[in-house]
Amino acid sequence: MAEKKKIETREQFDELAKKESFLLIKHSLTCPVSGAAFEEYESFLEDHGDINTAYLAVQEARPLSNYVAETYNIKHESPQAILFKNGEPVWNTSHWKITSDSLSTALKS
Template identity: 30%
Template structure:
C-alpha cells in the first residue's frame, strides 16, 4: 500500500476538503498493539491497488501523534479506537470500524457504493 502519512492536524482539514472529490480512508495504528499490527497486516495483504486507485489512503501512527487521533475523533464524531479505519466522503465519516472488524472487503463495499452512484 502506498500510505500517505498523517503527521499534522491541518492534514485532517485538507482531507475533509479533498473528500468532496474522492473518498479518503484513514487507518489509525498503534505500534504497541499486536491486534493493530494484525489488522494492518491483513489490510495490506488484501489491498488491491487497482480496485482502490481512486481512494486516498492515510496512515496514522497514533503513538507518535495521539493529538491527531483525538482531533480525528472530535472532527468526525467517532470514538477513539485503535486500530481503527474511517472512510471520509464529503467531509464526513461515513464508515468506521475497529480491531478485527477492519476488513478489506467491507472497505471495498463502502468504496464501491460511493463510486457507483
C-alpha cells in the first residue's frame, strides 16, 4: 500500500510537484462526505502502492489549499482529488465522484 503522506506547507507541495505525477487529496476533517471520499482514497491506495500521493486537511492547511486553488485555477472544493502530471493538473473531481474506481481510471488516462 502506498504511504499516506500528509502535507501542510507550500514547500512540501512544491517537492511533490517535481515528481512526474502525483495525486493530491483535499480533505475536510469535519465533513461526512469528505470522510467517505477519504475511505475511497485509502481503498485506492491498497491497490496502487506505487503512486506518489499526498493529502492535506483543509482546516489545518488552509493557506496551502488556497495556494493550489489560486495557482492552478482550480475552484476549491472539499473533498477534492487532483491528479498532477509534469507539474500541471490534468484531472480533478470532488465530493461523491471520488471513488477508488474514479481514481484508478484517472491514473490510466
